[in-house]
Amino acid sequence: MRGPFARALTGALGLITAAAGVTAGAVPAAADSVVVGGSPTAITDAPWVVALSSRDRFGGTRAGQFCGGVVVAPTKVLTAAHCLGREVLGGEPWQLRDFSVIAGRAALRGQGGQEVRIADTWVNPGYDPTTNAGDLAVLTLAASLPQSYVIQVARPGDPAESPGTAAEVYGWGDTTGNGSYASSLRSADVQVLPDESCERAYPGGFGGVSYRRDSMLCAGDPRGGRDACQGDSGGPLVARGLLVGLVSWGSGCGQAENPGVYTRVSSVLPERF
Template identity: 50%
Template sequence: MMVLFATLPAALAAPATPAAAIVGGVRASTTDHPWMVAVASRSVYGDARSGQFCGGTLISPTKVVTAAHCLYDESTGQRVDRPDLSVVVGRTDLAGSAGQEVPVVDTWVDPNYDLNTNEWDVAVLTLAEPQDPRSVLPMVSQGDAAPYATGTAATVLGWGDLHGNGSYPATLHEVQVPMVANATCAADYHSGPSGTYDARTMVCAGRQSLGGRDACQGDSGGPLVVAGRLVGLVSWGEGCAEPGHPGVYTRLSVMADAVRGQL
């Protein structure tokens, strides 16, 4: 079935379903990646791991980009009201207290977003307090196709499951994955229960024939980075790190102007 990568296992969240996230990667640090943030709600997901349920990227001192589906309830198809929605900045280890938890005061979801197809899967969170402008990550330009060329090396980061078996770490991880050709991804995700790949708003990345490296639940909304720019967001896929099922990411270059319009 189609898996949206936001769901956390019952051991780590209040309402949840079993799930799998950064697979085949290595430890990373918010010191090296200060733009990497955790999207959190302690009232819904508990105090473990600072209430993290999605990832996000700081693209301006007061704005974080994440996946639109992180703000929805998959079972009802409705927006979720999390009064204590926050962004955790500068905290590599979510079991610790480094950095700060910044309240979110406003949310924007791309008006074209479709929960059923996962097209236009992007949202912008507005922070209550501005962060260090040196900590932001530049975003891909509107219409720029170069970062998505087949085989281009990309890096994805998150706090998700390391092995696809519910082993969620408290520390940040990263993994390098190559971009996958549109035709290959379309064949892997043709019309069916797994979901349908749409090259207009999506891009695939992963070792298509080998598997072993991927993002998954808990990593949703986290960054796909190429050459120091944010080019995609963890969105959906089938399983985690499975051969023939690379991860599917939001193709930010087609909605970059709309996102920048929120800055």
């Protein structure tokens, strides 16, 4: 089994090489079908989804998009902690002069919506980049977004986290597993899977990363073909109208035997946020 990888775009050439966000020696696998297996989504149907952007770092082809995020308060956006790592940003977040979120816009280079600068960042102190545990960060915006953009976060033990629950994952990432990145927002229908599914897929050992049910959530399609992929990191997994997960890591894209792994937001997000 190929080693697991984070699902962010890394480096200024990440959009070209399609090897972004992959740990050493690993490359994205081809998906079973053409987020992967998703369809275009209107931003009015998912106003909470935002794109993290830095044109200085990632160029203007995709408006600088490299990760996703989700609005949980007018000035607060959640994303994956690994999206703020030096290997992704090439330095510290505050060193990016144009670090911002693109909100209210489905097409990255389209019209409408707004781009809001990021004033501050907070990375979960419990985040472990080796194991991917606690993969969550909070962005504080320099200006408020409309209250209508906000999505509520599931509480611990909410039925929305139960195995078999229908869910949707959103993003602008790779749609095939081969570097075909979306220019407009897409979503894919998946379902919350039993923790045992990811424990079997990612048991650890031999240098592999293991699934941890205390801070991670397992989701996908038991038949394969629907999944998050590179460039989707930090984007939302939504079930029953609630935020239950953030795209974190996985092996390949859309493979039935390797479901997507998400940050379990209810167990990682501090109450003060």
